Amino acid sequence: MAKSPGGHAFNAFRGTLIGAAEVVPGISGGTVALITGVYEKLIGGAGFITSGLRMAAADVPRGRGVSRAAAEMKKAEWGTLLPLLVGMAAALVLGAKLLAPVIEEHPQFAYALFFGLVLASLWVPYSGSGRRWTAGNYLLGLLVAAGAFVLTGLPPAQMPTHPLIVGLAGAVAICALVLPGVSGSFILLTLGLYEPTMEAVNERDLGYVAVFGTGCVVGLALFVKLLKWLLENYHHMTLVVMTGLMAGSLRALWPWQDDDRQLLAPSGSVGLTFALMALGIAAVVAVLAVEHRAHAKREQGEQRGGGRGRHARVSVGASD
Numbered sequence: 210m211a212k213s214p215g216g217h218a219f220n221a222f223r224g225t226l227i228g229a230a231e232v233v234p235g236i237s238g239g240t241v242a243l244i245t246g247v248y249e250k251l252i253g254g255a256g257f258i259t260s261g262l263r264m265a266a267a268d269v270p271r272g273r274g275v276s277r278a279a280a281e282m283k284k285a286e287w288g289t290l291l292p293l294l295v296g297m298a299a300a301l302v303l304g305a306k307l308l309a310p311v312i313e314e315h316p317q318f319a320y321a322l323f324f325g326l327v328l329a330s331l332w333v334p335y336s337g338s339g340r341r342w343t344a345g346n347y348l349l350g351l352l353v354a355a356g357a358f359v360l361t362g363l364p365p366a367q368m369p370t371h372p373l374i375v376g377l378a379g380a381v382a383i384c385a386l387v388l389p390g391v392s393g394s395f396i397l398l399t400l401g402l403y404e405p406t407m408e409a410v411n412e413r414d415l416g417y418v419a420v421f422g423t424g425c426v427v428g429l430a431l432f433v434k435l436l437k438w439l440l441e442n443y444h445h446m447t448l449v450v451m452t453g454l455m456a457g458s459l460r461a462l463w464p465w466q467d468d469d470r471q472l473l474a475p476s477g478s479v480g481l482t483f484a485l486m487a488l489g490i491a492a493v494v495a496v497l498a499v500e501h502r503a504h505a506k507r508e509q510g511e512q513r514g515g516g517r518g519r520h521a522r523v524s525v526g527a528s529d
Contacts, residue, residue: 223293243330252387321482328490357456
């Protein structure tokens with residue numbers, strides 16, 4: 210069924226939210242993709258695209274056509290992916306120019322809002338598998354959360370802007386786009402490459418951007434297939450780990466911390482700060498309520514049409 214223009218616009222808006230999140234240190238684009246209900250479509254589409262590109266790279270030197278690659282790429286839901294990608298690209302450029310300076314000037318208030326967003330969105334992976342958590346699941350989630358808590362408390366470093374370093378940083382940072390709880394911008398901030406990367410985007414430094422983008426493509430190709438396989442074969446356990454990552458990463462968004470990421474007690478405009486946290490929580494609850502209502506309508510339509518979509522959805526996580 211073709212997407213309506215309104216559907217394309219809504220997916221572009223979702224992409225804008227994901228792209229804006231990638232500009233903000235501490236909040237993961239993958240988390241926003243989960244909240245907005247496009248996470249598994251994004252992962253699945255990226256998997257088909259990277260497989261198609263590998264097929265094309267293997268076939269062309271041998272003098273073969275690219276029909277296999279084209280067939281593989283057609284499996285992606287382009288009606289959803291293209292608007293998402295357009296929105297993400299626009300938000301990355303505008304966010305680097307507009308959003309990053311606001312966060313630098315008012316970090317306490319910005320982080321309070323994002324803290325509320327991520328805290329409320331923990332419900333998404335926690336409940337997403339449709340299975341009850343066991344004691345072992347809770348233990349694994351706590352261990353992953355502890356690891357993420359420690360990693361997000363590491364003091365910022367300063368890495369040289371050598372092309373090899375920039376490419377490796379891109380390969381690592383792009384994993385945050387597909388892994389909820391891990392922020393690509395926060396990784397760059399930890400490496401000391403956040404400001405050089407934002408400056409390169411703003412100043413249209415095409416050399417830096419090309420090297421960074423190449424690293425992102427390589428990292429995405431290596432990581433996304435693994436994550437897609439985990440979601441298909443170990444859906445529940447993968448979401449347990451994602452929940453732990455998101456919970457531990459809340460440390461990076463605590464509004465009161467110093468330049469070395471030491472956590473501090475609340476002080477200065479405490480009421481407004483907690484009000485912004487509550488606003489972030491309310492925003493996620495509202496989005497989840499809308500998504501739940503839309504999902505209920507889709508299930509009703511599938512049941513009238515024979516229920517095939519519902520059974521397909523259940524089978525995704527049934528193998529673990």
